[in-house]
Amino acid sequence: MSLSVSLSHRYGDFHLDLAFEAGPGVTAIFGPSGAGKSTVAQAIAGLLKPDMGRIALNERVLVDERTFVSASKRRVGYVFQDGRLFPHMNVAKNLRFGARFAPSAHDVSEEGKIIELLGLQALQERRPHQLSGGEKQRVALARALLSQPELLLLDEPLSALDEPRKEAILPYLERLRDQVNVPIIYISHSVAEVARLADQLVILKAGQKVADGAVEIVLSDPAALPFVGVRQAGSVLRARVEEHGCDGLSQLSVSGGVLHLPGISAPVGAQLRVRILAQDVLISLEEPHGLSSRNVVPVEISALRRGDGPGVAVQMIAGQDRLLARITARAAEELALRPGLRCFAILKATAVPRASISQGGH
Numbered sequence: 001m002s003l004s005v006s007l008s009h010r011y012g013d014f015h016l017d018l019a020f021e022a023g024p025g026v027t028a029i030f031g032p033s034g035a036g037k038s039t040v041a042q043a044i045a046g047l048l049k050p051d052m053g054r055i056a057l058n059e060r061v062l063v064d065e066r067t068f069v070s071a072s073k074r075r076v077g078y079v080f081q082d083g084r085l086f087p088h089m090n091v092a093k094n095l096r097f098g099a100r101f102a103p104s105a106h107d108v109s110e111e112g113k114i115i116e117l118l119g120l121q122a123l124q125e126r127r128p129h130q131l132s133g134g135e136k137q138r139v140a141l142a143r144a145l146l147s148q149p150e151l152l153l154l155d156e157p158l159s160a161l162d163e164p165r166k167e168a169i170l171p172y173l174e175r176l177r178d179q180v181n182v183p184i185i186y187i188s189h190s191v192a193e194v195a196r197l198a199d200q201l202v203i204l205k206a207g208q209k210v211a212d213g214a215v216e217i218v219l220s221d222p223a224a225l226p227f228v229g230v231r232q233a234g235s236v237l238r239a240r241v242e243e244h245g246c247d248g249l250s251q252l253s254v255s256g257g258v259l260h261l262p263g264i265s266a267p268v269g270a271q272l273r274v275r276i277l278a279q280d281v282l283i284s285l286e287e288p289h290g291l292s293s294r295n296v297v298p299v300e301i302s303a304l305r306r307g308d309g310p311g312v313a314v315q316m317i318a319g320q321d322r323l324l325a326r327i328t329a330r331a332a333e334e335l336a337l338r339p340g341l342r343c344f345a346i347l348k349a350t351a352v353p354r355a356s357i358s359q360g361g362h
């Protein structure tokens with residue numbers, strides 16, 4: 001699958017002007033409020049006719065100078081922030097409504113698989129007002145999938161939910177990513193969600209694309225730090241669960257070494273993604289001894305970038321992975337950090353919260 005987007009659109013002073021390509025898996029479109037994310041989503045879905053541009057989905061042109069395929073003919077399943085279920089219909093009828101738009105009749109087992117995947121078996125008779133926010137979003141996701149879309153477009157699907165409900169629905173989105181063969185465009189202003197779900201990332205600012213690429217590469221790029229925010233910046237590592245210790249710490253292998261982290265319930269052998277915030281990584285020139293942290297990984301510095309304030313972002317290569325640290329410029333000077341320098345990254349185990357660790361995504 002491929003989605004190719006090139007857009008130019010004006011709303012008063014706001015000018016959206018960008019191009020990107022999205023492949024299979026989850027492509028996140030990330031940016032602050034007003035960056036133009038929803039405008040992009042609406043153009044892809046056919047709810048907005050851009051001033052100029054070209055959008056093609058799997059070689060089928062949806063928009064160009066001569067073409068404007070209507071929303072209902074695009075095969076794009078759109079899930080809004082608030083789900084937008086039909087209030088007078090129960091869950092089963094809402095789902096049937098989605099299936100009406102499918103180009104071919106549904107295999108019952110396929111339909112059952114979607115309902116099971118999103119955990120809706122027991123909710124079929126309920127009306128939307130009898131559902132929690134998270135359950136409504138799961139119904140909206142299933143309804144969109146039942147229309148057999150070529151692309152699923154999720155526009156901040158978690159933004160109306162409180163933290164516990166977000167946490168409860170994220171595993172469903174992960175299962176969707178890993179088990180349903182429909183590419184997903186995921187609009188979000190949450191780095192945490194992007195780090196958990198996305199394969200590719202496009203960052204927008206004031207209507208322009210400021211970064212794009214594989215999520216691990218973009219999130220660990222010091223140049224992207226100003227757009228991601230210093231407190232949210234960090235890298236995503238792929239890890240494998242090796243062993244659960246009886247003291248509550250689990251041993252994970254990453255390509256550059258071993259991490260010991262708490263709160264991991266995934267079984268031995270499971271593949272995980274671990275988000276490590278730049279502010280939680282320390283750098284040592286020598287291999288530290290007599291240190292309370294057991295998470296010490298040998299690294300090589302690959303890039304440094306001075307921010308506007310006292311901080312420096314340091315990118316390091318650890319095996320096949322990249323780590324990002326944010327330290328003070330004074331420390332970087334005193335340690336004479338420079339690209340090519342071999343040193344050690346230290347991570348405090350308790351700095352990685354449970355929500356930063358997720359399963360799958362390969």
Ligand SMILES: Nc1ncnc2c1ncn2[C@@H]1O[C@H](COP(=O)(O)OP(=O)(O)OP(=O)(O)O)[C@@H](O)[C@H]1O
Binds near residue numbers: 038
């Ligand atoms: N229908 C419209 N008419 C006029 N201006 C609009 C319209 N829709 C969006 N805008 C403007 O376009 C800009 C981008 O809006 P958009 O909703 O795409 O941003 P966003 O990144 O999705 O923001 P948020 O995260 O707050 O939803 C904003 O300045 C907004 O005010």
